[in-house]
Amino acid sequence: MMSTLSPAMFTRLSGLFYEITGIRLKEYKRYLLEYRLMRLVGPDRRFSSFEELYEALREDHTGELRGLFVHLLTTNYTYFFRESLHFSVVREYLQGRGREEPYVRIWSAGCATGEETYSIAMVVRDALPDVDARDLKILGTDISPEVLYVAHAGVYPIRKVQTSPYDHLLARYCRFDEGEGILEVKDEVKRLVTFRRLNLMEPYPFRRMFDVVFLRNVLIYFDLPEKERILSKVYDVVKPEGYLILGLSESLVGVRHRFLHLKASIYSKRG
C-alpha cells in the first residue's frame, strides 16, 4: 500500500532530523521530506510506512539507518573549485604568513563528496613544492557517511566538472578516463587529505588549531541559534589571525559572532 506522510509523522521525523543534525525542516518542506524518504518507504521498499521507518530510526543502534536518513534529507551539492575566488586565500596565506607557521591545518567543514577538500589540496600542492617536508594537513568532514564514502574514493563523473580558473590544476592532479567518463584524484593530492565524519553540532575533537576553515554553503541550512553555536565553536578552533570562509551567498548580518569581517564572505579571527 502506498504510504503518505501525516502532519504528525512529519513533526516526529523532522524532530528526529533536528535532534541529529541541528537543522529544522519547516512545514513547507513536508512534501520534500516525503519525496526523499520514498526511497525507503513504500511497496517493495525497506519499510511499508513512515511509522515503521520512524520506529526503526529510533532503535537504530548501528547508526547505519540514521546515516542514510540524514543523507537523503541533506543537500550535498558541490563541485571542484566552486566559488573559485576563495582558493586564492589559501595560496596567499601559504606563500605569506603561513610560511612561518610550524604547522598548517586547513579544514573543509561540510565537505560533502570531497571536491572542495581536494580543490584546496591541489592549490596547496601547486603553491608549496616542498609541502611533503612541511607539517601540513587538510581535513574534510561531513555528517553524512554516504558522501564521505565518495570523498574517500576520490573518483567523480567528468560531467560534474565545471570550468574555473583552476582547470590546469584539475588537469595536472587528476587522471581522466574519457571512455569511462570519470576522473580520479591522484595520490599526491589524496595524501594531503583526511576525511572524517563530524557533526558540527557535536564537540570538536581537534588537537591542533586551524589556519583556514572553509564552512561554505552549510550554515544556510541552520536557524539563527544553531548558526551562532556553530560559529562560536569554529572560532575556538581557528588560530589567531586565521581565516573563516563562508559561501559567497551567505551573510552573517544579524548573526552574533566574534570574527572580523574582511570582505565578502571572508572573515578572520582577531590576533
Ligand SMILES: C[S@@+](CC[C@H](N)C(=O)[O-])C[C@H]1O[C@@H](n2cnc3c(N)ncnc32)[C@H](O)[C@@H]1O
Ligand atoms: C551543500 S553541501 C556544501 C559542500 C561544500 N562545502 C561546497 O560549498 O560546495 C552541505 C553539506 O553540509 C553537510 N551538513 C549538514 N548538516 C551538517 C551537520 N550538522 N554537521 C556536519 N555537516 C553537515 C551536508 O551533509 C552536506 O554535505
